[in-house]
Amino acid sequence: MKKYNLLIGGSAGQGMDTLAHNIEKLLQRSGYHLFSNKDYESRVRGGHNFTQIRFGTEVVTSHSNDLDLIIALNTETIEVHKERLLEVGTILCDETILSSEKGVISLPIVKSAREAGDAKTQTIVAFGIFVKLFDLDLDLAKKVIASTLKPEILSMNEKALDLGYSLIDKSFEIEKPESVIRMMINGNQAIGLGALAGGVTFYAAYPMTPSTSIMTYLASKQAESDVVVEQAEDEIAAINMALGASYAGIRAMTGTSGGGFSLMTETLGLSGIAELPLVIVNVQRPGPATGLPTRTEQSDLSFILTASHGEIPRMVLAVRNVEDAFYQTTRALNIADKYQIPVIILNDQYLADANQTIKPFDLSKVTIERNLTTLDADTDEIYNRYQFTENGISPRIIPGKVKGQVVLIDSDEHDQSGHIIEDAETRIKMMQKRMNKLEMLKEILMEPSYFGVEKPEILLVGWGSTEGNLKEAVEELIKNGKQVGALVFGDIYPLPTKLLEQYLGIASTVINVEQNYTGQLAKLIRQETGIKMDKSLLKYDGRQIAPHEIVDFVGREVR
Amino acid sequence: MTNTTINTNQFDSVKNAWCPGCGNHGILAALKQALAELKLEPHEVLVTSGIGQAAKTPQYIRTNGFNGLHGRAVPPALGAQIANKDLKICITSGDGDTFGEGGNHVLHNMRRNIDVAHFVHDNQIYGLTKGQASPTTYPGHVTSVQTEGVINQPLNPIAFAIVTGATFVARTFSGDREHLVPIMKAAIQHKGYAIVDIMQPCVIFNKENTYQWYRENLYHLPEDHDPTNKIAALTRAFEYEEGKGIPMGIFYQVEKPTFIDNIPKLRDGKPLVDLELNPQKAERFLQEFL
Numbered sequence: 001m002k003k004y005n006l007l008i009g010g011s012a013g014q015g016m017d018t019l020a021h022n023i024e025k026l027l028q029r030s031g032y033h034l035f036s037n038k039d040y041e042s043r044v045r046g047g048h049n050f051t052q053i054r055f056g057t058e059v060v061t062s063h064s065n066d067l068d069l070i071i072a073l074n075t076e077t078i079e080v081h082k083e084r085l086l087e088v089g090t091i092l093c094d095e096t097i098l099s100s101e102k103g104v105i106s107l108p109i110v111k112s113a114r115e116a117g118d119a120k121t122q123t124i125v126a127f128g129i130f131v132k133l134f135d136l137d138l139d140l141a142k143k144v145i146a147s148t149l150k151p152e153i154l155s156m157n158e159k160a161l162d163l164g165y166s167l168i169d170k171s172f173e174i175e176k177p178e179s180v181i182r183m184m185i186n187g188n189q190a191i192g193l194g195a196l197a198g199g200v201t202f203y204a205a206y207p208m209t210p211s212t213s214i215m216t217y218l219a220s221k222q223a224e225s226d227v228v229v230e231q232a233e234d235e236i237a238a239i240n241m242a243l244g245a246s247y248a249g250i251r252a253m254t255g256t257s258g259g260g261f262s263l264m265t266e267t268l269g270l271s272g273i274a275e276l277p278l279v280i281v282n283v284q285r286p287g288p289a290t291g292l293p294t295r296t297e298q299s300d301l302s303f304i305l306t307a308s309h310g311e312i313p314r315m316v317l318a319v320r321n322v323e324d325a326f327y328q329t330t331r332a333l334n335i336a337d338k339y340q341i342p343v344i345i346l347n348d349q350y351l352a353d354a355n356q357t358i359k360p361f362d363l364s365k366v367t368i369e370r371n372l373t374t375l376d377a378d379t380d381e382i383y384n385r386y387q388f389t390e391n392g393i394s395p396r397i398i399p400g401k402v403k404g405q406v407v408l409i410d411s412d413e414h415d416q417s418g419h420i421i422e423d424a425e426t427r428i429k430m431m432q433k434r435m436n437k438l439e440m441l442k443e444i445l446m447e448p449s450y451f452g453v454e455k456p457e458i459l460l461v462g463w464g465s466t467e468g469n470l471k472e473a474v475e476e477l478i479k480n481g482k483q484v485g486a487l488v489f490g491d492i493y494p495l496p497t498k499l500l501e502q503y504l505g506i507a508s509t510v511i512n513v514e515q516n517y518t519g520q521l522a523k524l525i526r527q528e529t530g531i532k533m534d535k536s537l538l539k540y541d542g543r544q545i546a547p548h549e550i551v552d553f554v555g556r557e558v559r
Numbered sequence: 560m561t562n563t564t565i566n567t568n569q570f571d572s573v574k575n576a577w578c579p580g581c582g583n584h585g586i587l588a589a590l591k592q593a594l595a596e597l598k599l600e601p602h603e604v605l606v607t608s609g610i611g612q613a614a615k616t617p618q619y620i621r622t623n624g625f626n627g628l629h630g631r632a633v634p635p636a637l638g639a640q641i642a643n644k645d646l647k648i649c650i651t652s653g654d655g656d657t658f659g660e661g662g663n664h665v666l667h668n669m670r671r672n673i674d675v676a677h678f679v680h681d682n683q684i685y686g687l688t689k690g691q692a693s694p695t696t697y698p699g700h701v702t703s704v705q706t707e708g709v710i711n712q713p714l715n716p717i718a719f720a721i722v723t724g725a726t727f728v729a730r731t732f733s734g735d736r737e738h739l740v741p742i743m744k745a746a747i748q749h750k751g752y753a754i755v756d757i758m759q760p761c762v763i764f765n766k767e768n769t770y771q772w773y774r775e776n777l778y779h780l781p782e783d784h785d786p787t788n789k790i791a792a793l794t795r796a797f798e799y800e801e802g803k804g805i806p807m808g809i810f811y812q813v814e815k816p817t818f819i820d821n822i823p824k825l826r827d828g829k830p831l832v833d834l835e836l837n838p839q840k841a842e843r844f845l846q847e848f849l
Contacts, residue, residue, distance in 0.1 A: 183848040196844055199836035202641050221844060226834050228641055228822060233667035237634040240627065240664075244607070244638025247625055248646065249832040252638065270628055330838070361845055366838035398832055399605060399623040399639075400646050406601050408617065408624040411610070419573050420618055 001175060003056035004134075005064050007081055010073030013045040018148075019071070019123040020051040023130055025144045027055050028184040028357050030136055031177035035060040035468065037544065038353040042209070042293040048076050057177045061321065061356075061468030065546045068172070069133070071126055072097065078104070090171070092129060094122070107167045116160035124157045128164020135170045138162075183360045187351035187465070190322045191281055192217035193361070194329025195253055199368045200279075201226045202252040204241040206234055206260055209293050210349035211283035214255045235260035239267040239280065246276050247409060249372070249398035251333055255281035258300045259290065265307040268342055272312025272434065274409040275386065275394065277336035277343075279329070284348040286542045295542030296349035298464055299516035302523060304344050305493055313339070313437035316493035318346040318464030320449065322356045324490060327365070334369045335444070339437045340393060346492070348515070350544040351465035372396055377403045384416040385409060391440060392433040438494055445496040450503070452485025453478060458558050459507035461500070461533070463489040463521050466513060466545060473550035482554065486513075489521065495528045504531060509558050511535045513550060565595040575619040582733035582759030583612060586680055587619055589736055590649070593743035594622070605646045607636045609661055611687045613653035613680030613759075622649075630660025633668045636675050637818070643832045644819050647747065650677040655685050658694040658714050669723040669752045671818040676746040677754045679716060680733070682761035683768050690764030700767055716756040717796035721789060721811050727753035728792065728811040732777055734760070734770050738807065745809065751817050758805065773805070780808035787813055 006023070010016045020036065027034050034055040041047035052067075054060045067085050072078045072093040082101050085091065091101060094109040107129065113122035124145060131141045138161070145157055185193070192214050195203065205215045219229040232238035238254045245252035256264065261282045271278045282304060286297035304316055315335055319325040325347065332343040373395040375383055383405040387394045394416075399407040408418030413430060415421045449467065452474045462470050470486040477484045485507070487499060504510060512522040512533045517540045522533045537553045539545045570591040577583045594604060604622035608614035610629035617624030623646070625635050632652045640648055657665055657679045665677075684702070685691040691704045694714040701708045720728040727749040731742040739757065746753035758777065760770050785791055792811035799805045819825045828834075 181849060183845065185848045189848070193841060193844055193848075197838040197841035199838070201831045201834060201836075202638065204638065222824075224843065225840065226824075226831065228825065228831065230637075230641070232634070233663055236631065237664050237667070240631045240634035241638035241641075243627075244625065244635025245642040245831075246638070247635065248605075248639035248642035250642040251836070252642070266628055267631070274627075360849065363838045363842055363845065366841075368836045368838060370836075398643075400602055400643055401832075403600070403602055406621055406623045408626075410618070410624070410626040411628055412626065418624065420615070 001056055001058050003054055003058070003060055004068045004172065004174065005066060006053045006069045006071065007050055007067050008053070008071045008073070009048065009050035009077030009081060011046045012040065012043055012049050014073045015120070015123040016049060016051060016073060019126055020053065021148070022127045022141070022144055024053060024184060024355055026131065026136055026141050027053070028182060029140055029144065031179045032056065033058060033060050033357050034184070034355065035062060036355045037063045037350060040294050048080060050077065050081070057175045062472045062547050063544065065548060071130070075099065092126070105168070109164070112163040112167065113160055116163055117156040121157055121160035124160040125164035125167070128161040129168050131161070132165045132168050132170060134172050134174055138165055181360065182357040184355050184357045185322050186353055186355045187319060187322050187325045187347050188213040188283065188353070189217050190325035191319070191329050191345065191347065194326040196221060196225055196227060197363055197366045198251065198330035198333040200251045200253045200333065201228060202242065202245040202250055203227060203229045203254065204232050204238040204252070205255050206232050206238050208257045208260045210285055210352045211255045211257045211260070211281065213352065214281060214283070235263040236267065239264040239278070243267060243271055243276055243278055246278050247399065249401070251337070253279045253281070255283065257283050257285050258287045258303070261300065261304070261307070269308030269310055269312055270411050271342040272308065272314065273310070273411060273413070275340040275434065276409065277340050279332045279336050279343050279345065281345045281347060283352045284346060286540065292542040294349065296544050297515050297540060297542060298348055298466070299520065299540065300346065301463070301492065301516070301520040302518065304346065305524065311435065313341050313434055313441070314493065315341060315343045315441055316346065317343070317491050318489065319351060320464055320467035320488055320490050321351070322354070323358050323361070325351065326361050328490065330366045334367065338369060338371045339440060340396065341437055346464055348465050372398060375402045375405055383407070385418045386414060386416045386430070386433070388416060388429065388433065392436040442494050445494060446491045447496045447499040448487040448489040450485060450487050450499060453483050455483065456485030456503060456507050457483040457509065458554060459503050459510045460484065460486040460513050460550070461510060461521065461525070462486060462513040463492055466515065469545050469547050470513060470550065472547035476547060476551045477554055480551070480555070484554065492521070492524070495524060497529055500525065500529070500531070509534045511537055511554070513537045513545065515539050515545065565592070567591040567595045569601055570594060570621050572619050572621040575615070577612060578763055580762040581612070582682060582761070583616070583680060585733040585736060585739065586678065586757055586759065587616060589739040589743055590616070590651070590678070591620060592740050593747060596740070597744055597747060599647055603647055605636070605639055605648045607639070607648065607650050608632045609652045609656035611653040611656045613651055614656055616651035630656055631664065632656060632661060633664040633677070637668055637671065637673050640673055640675070640819065641825065641831065643830045644825060645830055648675045649747065650675055652679065653686070653693070654679060654681040654683060654695045655693045658716065666723050669720060669725045672724060672726055672751045672815055674750055674817045674819060675752060676743070676749070677752065678743065678746070679754065679756050680759050681716065681756050682759045682765055684761050684765040686761050686764055713800065715796060715800060716754070717810055718793055720754045721792050721796060724752070725754045726751035726813050726815050727809070729809045730756040730758065730805070730807040732758045732773055732807060734773065742809070749812065751815055776805045777807050778804050780806045780810065784808065786811050
């Protein structure tokens, strides 16, 4: 089935996000599947930004470089993207944009907006044009705009929508979808919603692109939910606030991008030695230092695996799609509580800002397992925070909730009661107590997802947000007659190895596909299993790999 | 002087590892006495600290304790308060921990007016790391690093706190239990950020600011000092650096809404830690994505 690919481009501040939102919302409510991603510059006004929306009647998991339609809010959009327009593609723009490019349809968009009452309604006029082009439901489009606009400007915008609708005729053939209710959500919102469903009542963070939208999402829910959001003075404060809250007995979370995570690393170690549960989200962007602030990369994995001096047990997982982002967040919270460890969730800008239509999350699948304990108030027993137990996990009580009992945690090496020690024997026992958690984690690991033929000759290996791109590439390669499959890791550390070893026994060529320079997953796999990749497809230009880039690479490199 | 009905023993913990003669001994004993006189029990109190000799206090007092990282005593205190507003929170850290490594957090939590009693064990030197200058060391003081004497201006804890938004600002002396205990009690009872600059001799590494030196230079704020008058408080705050002696007492105290007061659901509701968690509570938020 045909998937359409639309690009909306303009400069920051032109209302592109509104247009994209309306189009996405209408497609979703019409029953189409869609996947959209954002490409923006680190500036508030001006520059060149765009959103790509791919949609159709089948599941869409990736962006694509081939465009069917460009809605150009400025001339630059045409110049930058015209090469990607398909032979039969269309470029829609205002009549004031003079362009002799093939496929350009110039329409009186701004003029119509003025006629409606305000030039600012031009994105609504453009929305009306889109509705007509694909023969979508105009009444539903009106409901979509009504859900975001103030009542006093609604009729003006409805007029703009009608005017846009009348400017053009239907020109794209698209199947009518079945009417299925799906949700549309992006990666960061899904993490935020996962936090709410998972019982997080405190989120502390310092604004940093592309992680900020988790904080703004949760902040917008403060009035209607139990969550409290505090903007910290820096990332060191953010993680320490979250850790203090965790100590005091609630589920707390923090989130940042690589630069902020760098600042958090000492406290990550504290979470490990003090055995305080904590979930930290790192929404990656290209580094080092400030790097490319608004773009995407998977280059923090090696760093995250060993972040903090000394040795601590930790779990690292990467979210692969928006559904994963939700369920893995709720799982991470349970794992952190059960093992009393830091759990790091890796996301990246691509998935953070990518909207996807999916089956609504099932809250009945979400559990909240605190693994807390209590003591009788009149017991003679004295509570020891770091009591040695068979598996190394000590019972955890909430400070202040048991009369006569206190909870002492310490960043120094300590004994069972939390008091500082210097002796070698206790040090060894405490190290073994903590590090044994890594062995326990191996029992609950989720194997990577696998797409492809049963017995692949070529095995692609990736992690996190490239799942959707790999999935589509594998489908294409199979169509081309290749015996190919892809393993995509969600749980990364400790590394699940069963499926990997199984497929390595079958495939003759193994290729890691990663958004970084050094092949960080490949390094981890080699470190943990001795397995070496045959080839690497590495991309570090700040742009997510498109399925056809993977297809081309395999075609070129594997004969 | 000591109320015979109070029980300070309940706060006794392991034997401390401080040097004989260290000012910390007096502060620890006074803190136990202050808590006991306020009828607080060990489980009701949380003491947070960073790293340093002063920051070992949570080790040596039997209350809840969070002995975290250097400079980071304050943010966990805020996190714990958000989680459980019923905990009575004290912060015990040195001048380096508070104003050096941790300055940013102190500054912003004073702005937040979080409800804590922050006791700064101010010995005007780095003790744990063996005698380097701290932010409150005075110019000319020769150390193993500042070999020609300190050249930077000292931080003025009192003026800093008043200007930054602390709502209770006091100074006292580790060698004067009769002054120390009531000030500590007042700080613990104060609703909002209470900071107490406790002058404290380091008998090993600070040969300038000794017990005798403090006794000669410290004096009590006059009885007619108005602690609600910010300008009067600031005027007094500068006396130390102006060479007019070191005033002690409550410089400044005002009532202002605390961080918790400013968040209605925390102010009026149950502590977060007592809330029932249920994934279904997220159903309404899920609906918004349909």
